[in-house]
Amino acid sequence: MTDYKVIEVKESILEDNDADAEVLRKELKAQKTCLINLMSSPGAGKTTTLCQTIARLKDEMNIGVMEADIDSDVDAATITAAGARAIQIHTGGMCHLDADMTRQGLREFGTEDLDLVFLENVGNLVCPAEFDTGSSKNAMILSVPEGDDKPHKYPLMFSVCDVVLINKCDTLKVFEDFSKEAVVEQIHKLNPNAKVIFVTAKTGEGFDEWIDWLRGQVADWKN
């Protein structure tokens, strides 16, 4: 009926998540699979961003998506329809993924032949930021309707991200209070090295810079 697997992952009993994440990262480096941990609030546009990304990159590399969700599997179905391999991870109510849960998902998924794997984390700006998943890089999406004050209110999330996509820029005309300058300033105050890219996932506007960044990550990870 479905062409993606659904698995339940269990909370890790390992005490040292950071060490576990380092081990996983080394394994992924050895097999040349770049893992991007994608985080955001609920409804910021993670799945739409991934569909748009897959459409642009699927002819030049092998892409997989691990969808973490508390219970449903609508996202894995959407991703499969977009043309990438997907696996749905049910977290059993857990609000984040740690490195061991990520590894359980990767093992079931089978990622040896994949150049790029996205981990679509649970929609949550608090807990996922606290756990290194073992990913190559952390990416997050902030959508314009959420407001430009979010870096100030969820500082850890913005501090741990290598790249921040500001999504739903087509709604800037409706959300007139949102200042692009203010959000960039706040992000760089927390994290001077974060790359900030303004996009509209629904239309693909602004995606060239994001796609180039991803190409660079995949190429770097193979060296």
Add this chain to the structure above:
Amino acid sequence: MTDYKVIEVKESILEDNDADAEVLRKELKAQKTCLINLMSSPGAGKTTTLCQTIARLKDEMNIGVMEADIDSDVDAATITAAGARAIQIHTGGMCHLDADMTRQGLREFGTEDLDLVFLENVGNLVCPAEFDTGSSKNAMILSVPEGDDKPHKYPLMFSVCDVVLINKCDTLKVFEDFSKEAVVEQIHKLNPNAKVIFVTAKTGEGFDEWIDWLRGQVADWKN
């Protein structure tokens, strides 16, 4: 400099949060203070909703707001300016409030003379749903830009709420995919007794029903 207190609350060491919540609820009932636990994703409009609510009710009852935030205190400043008493609770990175943390906040706040207290919980659709805070009722806000599929993806949150405000309805013209009928159907499938009210907190549109619901809760709590 500020006319609101900022306190740090510690994670509870008590094992039975449900029992602790029941005790707190009885204390609040005895002192006739109705406590509404307000939850949502980041940026759904909790603070704007509270400001609009305070403006409409402050002349007929004594209102207080406990702002839970990981680190900042912008919301307490906004609430104080709107004309209600406020206290800022810093959760020290915690992703939710439990009953004991709520009690720590209430004790510092001093609520004996208040008819209605709002607890603005941490912006998160996962963890806050798992902890009974001892509130009289649970309320949540889902904003239109987040999408109409959120009840399906965060079922526990919608299951524990007595009332759901669908906010930012002025943006329905931009977010054309959002179906009001679909969201009501999904919420009632999870929680047949949940009251669903469509509002725009920025303008106050739809607020009469919400304000009437609050008046009813405060009156019931005093009996």
